[in-house]
Amino acid sequence: MTAAILGESNATRGIPEVSQPIAAPAAPRLEWRVATVIEVREETQRARTLVLDVPEWPGHHAGQHVDVRLVAEDGYQAQRSYSIGSAPEEKTIALTVERLEDGEVSPYLIDVLRPGDGLELRGPIGGYFVWDVAQRGPLLLVAGGSGIVPLMAMVRHHMLADDKTRARVPVRLLYSARRWDDVIYRDELARVAERPEVEVSFTLTRDAPSDWVGYRRRIDRAMIQDVSWPAAETPRAYVCGPTPLVESVATLLVEVGYDPMRVRTERFGPTGS
Amino acid sequence: MQVEQMRLDGNAAGGMLGELFARDVTAALATCGGCGKVGPVGALLEYGHGMGVVLRCPSCDTVMVRLVHAPGWLRLDVSGTSVLAIPDAVSVS
Numbered sequence: 001m002t003a004a005i006l007g008e009s010n011a012t013r014g015i016p017e018v019s020q021p022i023a024a025p026a027a028p029r030l031e032w033r034v035a036t037v038i039e040v041r042e043e044t045q046r047a048r049t050l051v052l053d054v055p056e057w058p059g060h061h062a063g064q065h066v067d068v069r070l071v072a073e074d075g076y077q078a079q080r081s082y083s084i085g086s087a088p089e090e091k092t093i094a095l096t097v098e099r100l101e102d103g104e105v106s107p108y109l110i111d112v113l114r115p116g117d118g119l120e121l122r123g124p125i126g127g128y129f130v131w132d133v134a135q136r137g138p139l140l141l142v143a144g145g146s147g148i149v150p151l152m153a154m155v156r157h158h159m160l161a162d163d164k165t166r167a168r169v170p171v172r173l174l175y176s177a178r179r180w181d182d183v184i185y186r187d188e189l190a191r192v193a194e195r196p197e198v199e200v201s202f203t204l205t206r207d208a209p210s211d212w213v214g215y216r217r218r219i220d221r222a223m224i225q226d227v228s229w230p231a232a233e234t235p236r237a238y239v240c241g242p243t244p245l246v247e248s249v250a251t252l253l254v255e256v257g258y259d260p261m262r263v264r265t266e267r268f269g270p271t272g273s
Numbered sequence: 274m275q276v277e278q279m280r281l282d283g284n285a286a287g288g289m290l291g292e293l294f295a296r297d298v299t300a301a302l303a304t305c306g307g308c309g310k311v312g313p314v315g316a317l318l319e320y321g322h323g324m325g326v327v328l329r330c331p332s333c334d335t336v337m338v339r340l341v342h343a344p345g346w347l348r349l350d351v352s353g354t355s356v357l358a359i360p361d362a363v364s365v366s
Contacts, residue, residue: 030292125291125299130300
């Protein structure tokens with residue numbers, strides 16, 4: 001199990017190496033703010049991106065998330081976490097939300113919210129699943145479904161770095177989706193993949209177009225060995241998606257020699273509905 | 274729903290922990306009171322429910338943090354955590 005492996009390495013290391021902290025945005029207490037929807041973008045049949053203007057947004061790091069709160073007239077509250085998909089360099093923040101049919105929150109965000117509407121949120125949240133291009137070294141990103149969202153913030157952050165910095169941080173992205181039409185940010189990822197320092201691979205687990213040349217199965221050891229950086233290059237890995245995918249990929253990465261402290265995971269689950 | 278599908282990680286509890294702590298706690302290193310393993314709070318296993326969260330040790334399953342909203346109270350039980358080391362700033366180590 002991933003968990004056991006993580007624990008073992010932590011014990012042998014005690015406290016991991018501490019690098020210089022990146023200048024953290026002033027951290028006022030986490031307060032609820034009312035953001036304004038600037039734009040709603042259709043990404044796939046089930047996913048929309050909400051571009052939000054957040055008053056006094058302190059800035060974020062790639063990989064962080066926000067909590068969104070909906071309050072009904074009778075006072076009933078529902079709260080969910082959504083990853084930020086936009087780069088830290090952008091002035092607005094973008095959340096990409098996938099519609100879960102029995103969800104309490106995502107149908108509202110997708111079907112009801114329109115530009116000009118307000119949305120209550122707090123953030124940015126999280127200092128663990130974060131990445132900055134200044135960290136250097138090869139970067140491996142593995143996404144399952146809408147787990148691509150926080151990884152896209154990393155890709156976009158990477159794209160906005162200067163040429164020299166970018167060249168020091170080659171990126172490989174492996175994205176697992178059920179079918180091609182479920183792939184979020186498809187066109188943008190195609191453009192990103194034209195960069196010499198970025199490689200993008202897809203695997204489709206349910207249906208694939210007849211002319212599909214990519215992978216057509218769940219992520220397994222052979223695929224990880226094909227796609228990932230050799231462990232000897234001391235890559236960093238970020239894995240985000242449904243719990244079973246995240247745990248299986250993190251385990252595979254450690255099995256092929258990745259340093260467990262450099263494999264960071266974020267699990268998506270039904271409470272993200 | 275299977276238990277595995279309900280499991281998230283400590284990242285997801287960041288907002289609720291932010292109601293209590295001035296610093297970001299997901300990057301903090303927590304020592305398990307059960308087995309002594311040290312790891313980031315963000316990598317603990319989270320089991321969410323309506324009123325709050327439970328964070329368990331990924332190695333031995335000890336309940337390290339219980340955070341529950343009860344009427345009039347926010348109740349934190351960290352009896353399963355022996356040490357919490359919290360960095361000054363968001364660090365990208």
